Amino acid sequence: MRYCRFQINGEVHYGLVESVAGRDAIVRLLLTPPEEADGDMESLRTRRIDAIPLEQATLLPPVRPSKIVCMGRNYREHAAELGHELPKEPLIFLKATSALLPPGGIVRRPRISERVDYEGELGVVIGKTCHQPPADADIRQYVLGYTCVNDVTARDLQNKDGQWWRAKGFDTSCPVGPVVSDEIDPWAGVSVETRVNGEVRQQGNTRDFIFTLDVVIRHIAQAMTLFPGDLIPSGTPSGVGPLVAGDSVEVMVEGVGILRNSVADE
Numbered sequence: 308m309r310y311c312r313f314q315i316n317g318e319v320h321y322g323l324v325e326s327v328a329g330r331d332a333i334v335r336l337l338l339t340p341p342e343e344a345d346g347d348m349e350s351l352r353t354r355r356i357d358a359i360p361l362e363q364a365t366l367l368p369p370v371r372p373s374k375i376v377c378m379g380r381n382y383r384e385h386a387a388e389l390g391h392e393l394p395k396e397p398l399i400f401l402k403a404t405s406a407l408l409p410p411g412g413i414v415r416r417p418r419i420s421e422r423v424d425y426e427g428e429l430g431v432v433i434g435k436t437c438h439q440p441p442a443d444a445d446i447r448q449y450v451l452g453y454t455c456v457n458d459v460t461a462r463d464l465q466n467k468d469g470q471w472w473r474a475k476g477f478d479t480s481c482p483v484g485p486v487v488s489d490e491i492d493p494w495a496g497v498s499v500e501t502r503v504n505g506e507v508r509q510q511g512n513t514r515d516f517i518f519t520l521d522v523v524i525r526h527i528a529q530a531m532t533l534f535p536g537d538l539i540p541s542g543t544p545s546g547v548g549p550l551v552a553g554d555s556v557e558v559m560v561e562g563v564g565i566l567r568n569s570v571a572d573e
């Protein structure tokens with residue numbers, strides 16, 4: 308199933324998204340937040356509503372993470388384009404939750420940076436508390452679903468600063484959505500594509516990950532307990548490049564949907 312989070316008449320709801328006559332629409336409200344489903348979306352109680360076309364809904368980020376734990380350099384070609392060695396173990400960093408931006412929100416290029424890049428990524432949404440999982444545990448039980456993330460990066464600050472707190476964490480640097488889906492299988496391979504003003508800039512497939520998601524999640528959960536709703540952007544394919552004011556940027560994850568945002572100067 309696929310769900311979104313949206314606002315209507317001043318109230319915030321989670322909504323079940325289905326295809327109605329070939330277009331995505333919110334057809335039911337979720338009566339329990341998906342983070343409380345203990346990883347089992349099918350167990351959620353719902354209530355039918357008059358269908359709301361997804362493009363007409365006031366969407367919010369579909370996740371409310373306690374933290375955003377990102378994977379860096381998880382595609383060979385991207386590590387090469389930035390002149391980096393292949394990592395020997397997962398390269399992990401954090402993004403601030405205050406950076407979250409809904410679908411349709413405006414990415415504001417901060418005044419402190421002269422080079423702000425898009426990074427289209429598959430985002431993993433945790434569904435079940437995960438702390439040092441047993442070696443034989445199936446990591447998929449901890450995953451609620453998947454979404455699209457744009458890991459927007461102030462590249463000049465990333466290169467200059469030892470810590471990436473502002474390069475990766477400035478306000479509006481984490482567009483996410485439009486939906487969370489449990490209907491795809493990144494282990495089998497899903498395509499991740501980024502377009503700027505309609506032109507394809509990045510094209511990757513999760514089957515090319517250097518570290519598979521179970522390795523990444525295990526690595527994080529050795530140090531840090533993952534809670535339901537936590538978001539793990541899984542790394543970006545090659546083809547990163549700058550955004551300028553007036554751009555429209557789209558991150559497409561096959562089977563999830565398209566995350567669309569515009570760009571402006573702060």
Ligand code: MG
Nearest residue numbers: 426458542543
């Ligand atoms: Mg990234």
